[in-house]
Amino acid sequence: VHKYLAKRFLLMLPTLFGVALVTFVLIRVIPGDVVELRYSGDRGSVSQEVIDKERARIGLDKPVWQQFLSWIGGVVRFDFGTSMWTGAPILEEIKLRLALSLQLAVMATIVAVLLAIPLGVLSALKQDTWIDYAVRLFSIAGLAMPSFWLGIVLILVMLVVFRWLPPMVYTPFWVNPVQNLAQLIWPALAVGYRYSAVATRMTRSAMLEVLREDYIRTARAKGLMQKLILSRHALKNAMLPVLTVVALEFAFLIGGLVVTEQVFNLNGIGMLFVQAVAHRDYTLLQALIMLVAGSFIVVNFLMDVAYAWLDPRIRYR
């Protein structure tokens, strides 16, 4: 087991380096830079001398390979530098937003799991009945509706029908739970619904597959209670692919709620992504991509560990 985990862990390092290299190069292919954007402003008449000096100050005048070496050296030491736009330390910028994004990801995951697993199991058990059709319709609708669109609809309904809008400023849960939930429950529902649609369909198909396995037939032949068959034998085995979907979606939510965060004006990692791209804030953008890539890689690693724990065949292969 240890050898298996060590191998999986070591594979993370070249992947991260690859991400770092590709990110660094691709960002610089985009035309324009942070200095041009910052000083073009509304007048567009800042002198070239000022622009050149600022470029030199933040190191954009150096050859690209030198910039890369300097940046990757910092990354190894877990020093991502400062934002080219605000001058603030990047870790501080990320830390400021991470709590909101993590909470939203957790809340959306809870919504998704609470919807997906019961509905998926029910749908599989009642295959080809009206219950199955209703669940499938519900999940297809979730897949068809982008979460940001659902968010816009939610906001409009709240504004038009209830003449109420969620708070615009984030309040940490431990400061004021009511205020916090009043802001985050809506995006969590919008995102969680789409997320649950994927997981519901996965749960249904996995359950259908497992319910046809020989060991389920054997369990039934032994006279085991249906409840026990489902919980102990079917669900546990059907959860492997569902776990994958849930985990990867969770990793995506850390930085992937770009539009949803805009719609609800949430000061999270997704919004920071948009700002970093809009400002051509290379250092911040690189750090954010590394964060998201890192989340995916870590989640994948944890998935491998979970797989090994859940499925002995993987462990002993």
Place this chain on the structure above:
Amino acid sequence: MRRLAAISIVVTVALVMAGAWPAAAQDKPRSGGELVFVVPSEPPSYDAHQEETFGLIHPTAPHYSTLLRVDPTDRTGTKPVGDLAESWTISKDQLAYMFKIRKGVKFHDGSEMTSKDIKASYDKILHPPAGVKSLRREAYGAIASIDAPDPATFVVKLKYPESSMLLNLASPWNWIYKADILAKDPHYYETHVMGTGPFKFVEHVRGSHWVGKKNPDYWDKGRPYLDGYRAIFISSSAAQVAAVRGERAMIQFRSFSPPERDSLVQALGPKIAVQESPWDCANLVAMHHDKKPFDDKRVRRALTLALDRYEGSKALSRITLVKDVAGIQVPGTPYATPPAELEKLAGYGHDIAKNRAEAKRLLKEAGVPEGFAFTFKNRGIPHPYEHLGIWLIDQWRQIGLNVKMEMIEASAYHPMLKRGDFDVAMDFQCGFIVEPDLDLPRFLSHSEANYGKHKDTVIDDLFSRQGRATDPEERKKILRQLEKRLLDEEVHVFYTLQWHRIVPHLAKVKGWTITPSHYLNNQLDTVWLSE
């Protein structure tokens, strides 16, 4: 049904606007409350001397004072009044300005503000130390020296008379900093706030909000009226509108588009007031003078003659941020072109059939064939660039030109203009005070913002003369000559339509007056809430 809705919106806007002014004038200011407003952008640093964005001015200006300011009740935004300066005198030769500084003004740390602080701030603007940026120092080329002979006097001496000097000293960017702090660390104000303004700094949570609280020691006793303010950073325009509509925010000081205004008026009815003004921003068309056939002034003249600005104004003002037909200055301001004069310029006459016939004749004479194709490069921003670009293409099509529009991504747009990598391109300018000395330097032969690369010593000379003309009437005459040369005789560039600023706000927000610039009137000392 749609028509009925449109009429009802127009009527409501008119009623609300008509009702808001007398009411505001009659109401007595009331103390208390927190003003919540939306800011669509965010400050990169906190130092106004080195920034260009309203994203800094809107949340941060209430912490600071300036030597002079633009009268917060003046809708033209062109009347200087004292802020830290109590009064001033100007020498007969107009080469020396002596300012009497208010006594008893305190920084937010409790220390006394004197002319030494004003001098130190202006020293930083005029002669920034190594490694410190000052973006507008070129605007003060006329200043020979500054001095603070005693704590209550600040003196500015000029090399030559400059009619715009007072307004230049009222710049909303020239915040007064504390001399002792600047002496220790000239970068301090990039990351810290310490001013003498009506509100003290409480917190800035990046990406989220900025909070200020009333300064009880503010020099203007009884002000500010508000207990504090909260600026919420919202980049998405839909979310900004939702914030006002849901009454989570009371105002956004930059501008909304006409459809956004209409949706707010329709949703909130009498709870919303709308203030509108011509905006000190305009889109111009730059034509590269080194590229054929745009090196020929007949071709450039044809391009401006093709535009039906008056009809364009009617159509475009319903959907985007433009409205007035204007020359080189914002309509309604002291040096704006009178309509009768404007109509004499190429492309401003009302007989569009005649203009277009003339345009076709000029193109033919210049050897430009029917169906001549070129690319018009535009900035990749919807309002009002995209709308104006589509309109321009249609107008040029009507004189037989075949124009393709290329939208250039915002960050690549300026480098494109600077490189001169275009035949014809959308240019733009936005000012912070309507003043020829601030708005027109871009048309000088040596200016870095002269993207079409025209060389015209007549314009250079007229610009210099208007700036030194101390008699306003004489200055107007010179400006009209400059305008005729620039837009009619040589057509080095031409204006499309003036931007139009629209600020809908909750009717309970009182004491704030719109001006042509979204950089002005943001100290909030005059603002109060009626509920």
